[in-house]
Amino acid sequence: MSIVIKIKEAASEAIKALYNVEIAAKDITVNATKPEFEGDYTIVIFSLIKQLRKAPDVAGNELGTYLTQHHANLFGSFNVIKGFLNLVVADQYWLQFLTNNYSNEHPGESARNGKKVMVEYSSPNTNKPLHLGHLRNNFLGWSTAAILNAGGYDIVKTCIVNDRGIHICKSMIAWQLFANGATPQSEGVKGDHFVGDYYVKFNEEYKKEVAALMAGGLSKEAAEKEAPIMKAAQQMLVDWEAGNPAVVELWKTMNEWVYAGFDETYKRIGSNFDKIYYESQTYLLGKDLVEDGLAKGVFTQRADGSVWIDLTADGLDEKIVRRKDGTSVYITQDIGLVVNKYEEYGCDQSIYVVGDEQNYHFKVLKLIAQKLGLPSADGIYHLSYGMVELPTGKMKSREGTVVDADDIVNEMISIARQKTEELGKVKDFTETELAALYNTIGLGALKFFLLRVDPKKKMIFNPEESIDFHGFTGPFVQYTYARIKSILRKVGNTEYNVSGNNESLLPLEKAVINQLEQFAGVIDECATEHDPSKLAIYVFNLAKIFNSFYTEHSISNAETADKKMLRLQLAQLTAHTIKSAMQLLGIEVPERM
Structure with missing residues (x-):
């Protein structure tokens, strides 16, 4: 407590x-x-x-x-x-807290509470590689799941892959037209990057064809509809839905290229899932629920055969749930998947980590699920987050200006190498140790920078600013941890027992212990509010307070033997807490740096 x-x-x-x-x-x-x-x-x-x-x-x-x-x-x-x-x-309270907890390597964790939560994140399209926006999504989803797990919840981590639709067909058509049979293997290119290049190529060719048609006298609107490459992509989608063997085979092949690329990136950034859903397997879900909604009077059918729900009384508008030709729309598929997930896992809450451009969609999804009386309806929660921009501005996939996740990670590791070498404190590291250290610092800086901001806020990511050993950054916290571990190594293996509990605490000693005591409460707050940024702020403040304490007070040359042992307890619990907090953010901490 x-x-x-x-x-x-x-x-x-x-x-x-x-x-x-x-x-x-x-x-x-x-x-x-x-x-x-x-x-x-x-x-x-x-x-x-x-x-x-x-x-x-x-x-x-x-x-x-x-x-x-x-x-x-x-x-x-x-x-x-x-x-x-x-x-x-009372000092006695703080001292007792420290004595009871200094050896706990997993501070702040709660007992199992019997509740289960599903966290869905990433949700990529198979026509392009993961990009900077996906990184914020993955880090938020993974960290939210880890924090909830530490808070006592059982967690199911899922991903829905958008592997069908016109955007997928665009890459496929461009490959047919321009690849001459090339593959990721033949070109030595990562599969998701390879397919993404053809998505960009499609849009380049599409623009050329539209411009040519407009030069021939067509309006822009007509030219966009008549462009041969767009018509070919639309026909390919029709053929895919009809089960055309050649189209389906090409679709499977190109998707496999992308999945191999995704897996490599996920492994590199430490993202993983318990279950992956594929839109190609879920897009027909929800049709029975439309009939159920009509029977209950939740939906109404119009004269043209389309089915709608009127949400104007709820402050929204009217929403179509089935087209006049009988096909479902995205919201119908999502309702069907809500039922499918609940039947499979029975989660008390289902968290969707999706950008804030989908705020309206998730309000509608939850309302429809509630009006249908679905048992999982009240547990639907949209963890909405703002977009990530670079100092140079917004990114656009179709124009090829998106910053790929792999490129960002490579750049972060390169900057970590440069900044660390400037400090000149790693001369006794082997090449293997240095490679691991640069990876730990680079990825840690990236994750911390993207997680330290309230998810609801838009943000600008600056790689150089994120790796600063003295600022509000991951490397600053990592360095503090490594510094404490160095102190403890110099002392050697010993039991940090204080012979008496009558020591009075100095202000900075108390400040550190006070901050340490708050850790469990911060985890609980982050779990309740689904906001990892509070944990990033907490662990940064802990590192900052410890550094202030250590600047003023010696540990190895403390005034008394009991003071030395007390400060060693304080240092050890600080190290355990920093490591636990950073791991909940998906960040590793180096034993030395």
């Missing part, structure tokens, strides 16, 4: 004892005390005075007196300033 919860429960008990008033612990506001005041945590009295019928200062002093008398093991002293009760936590 975190100290904030303990304070709330103690305050609730005190209010009941002093005033015979019942206020639930969860309704009591406790904040970290502002730096300009003495104290560790502050109870906000203003929100309680109506029920207590006391002046804020009077209530604050009465509560503070009760708490320090009846919970002396938790509170050392208090002060009241304008209706805020500032509590100084």
Whole structure:
């Protein structure tokens, strides 16, 4: 149980004892005390005075007196300033926390809670390689799943691959027209990059044909419809849906090239899935649900045979769920997949990690599922995130200006090498160790930079800025961990036992322990809000506070033997906590750097 919860429960008990008033612990506001005041945590009295019928200062002093008398093991002293009760936590509490936890290599983890959550992320198209936007998606999805797992949930990680449709056919047509039988193997090109090049080639050729038709007198709209290469792609989609053997065989071959490329990238960035769904296998799902919705009066059929749902009363609009020719639309497929997933896994919540351009789609999906009475409906959650841009601006797939994930990773490793060599502290590393270190620093910088921002916000990714050993970056946290491990190695293997528990804590010692104690609460907050950025901020602040402590206070030459052991406990728990926090972000920490 975190100290904030303990304070709330103690305050609730005190209010009941002093005033015979019942206020639930969860309704009591406790904040970290502002730096300009003495104290560790502050109870906000203003929100309680109506029920207590006391002046804020009077209530604050009465509560503070009760708490320090009846919970002396938790509170050392208090002060009241304008209706805020500032509590100084007893050194004994912090020391006991440190003694109980310093050897725990997995701090902050919760017991299993019996609930299951599905996290769906990545969702690539098989006409191009993963790009920078996919990296933010993968890192958010993987980290959210890891945090939920640490919070006690059972996790199922899934991916839906968009492997059918006109965009896939564009790459296929371009390959037929321009490849002359070339393959990724014959060209020495990674499969997803190979296919993506033909998607770009399609659009280049399409633009040429449209321009030629317009020069011949057609309007732009007519030219776009009549361009031969676009007509060929549309016909290929019809042939695929009809099961044309040659088309289906080419589709399978080119998709396999892409999957091989995806797998290589996923392995490199540390992304993985328990189950992969393919749109080619799910796009017919949901048709029965349309009939069910018509029978329940949730959907209505128009004169032309199309089926719709009216969501205007819910602040949205009317949405088609089946075309007049009987074919389903994306929302119908997604509803069908909702049912399919629930029947297979029975998850309490299903989190979709998808960009914010799909906010409306997921509002509609959840509403329709609820109106149909699907058991999984209330658990649908859209983890919406903003797009990633580069300092040079937006990226566009069809124009070939997207920054591929593989290229970004390569660049990050190259910058990591350059920055590390500039510091000149790795002369005793072997080439193999250096390669592993550069990979760890480069990927760590990339993940931390993309995860440190609130998912809902758009962001600009600057590779150079992300690898800074002194800023709000992954390498800064990694370096702090390596620094602590170096300190512990110099001390050698020993039991960090403190002979007595009467040591008084210096302000920076207390600050580090206070930060360490908050770790479990931060995991819980991140799990509840599906926001890994809070964890990135937390571990950065922990590293920063530890560095401030270590700058001021020696560990190996501490004032007393007990002080040395206490600080070794503090250093060891800090290392364990940094490593655990970074691993929940998908980031490895080097033992030395």
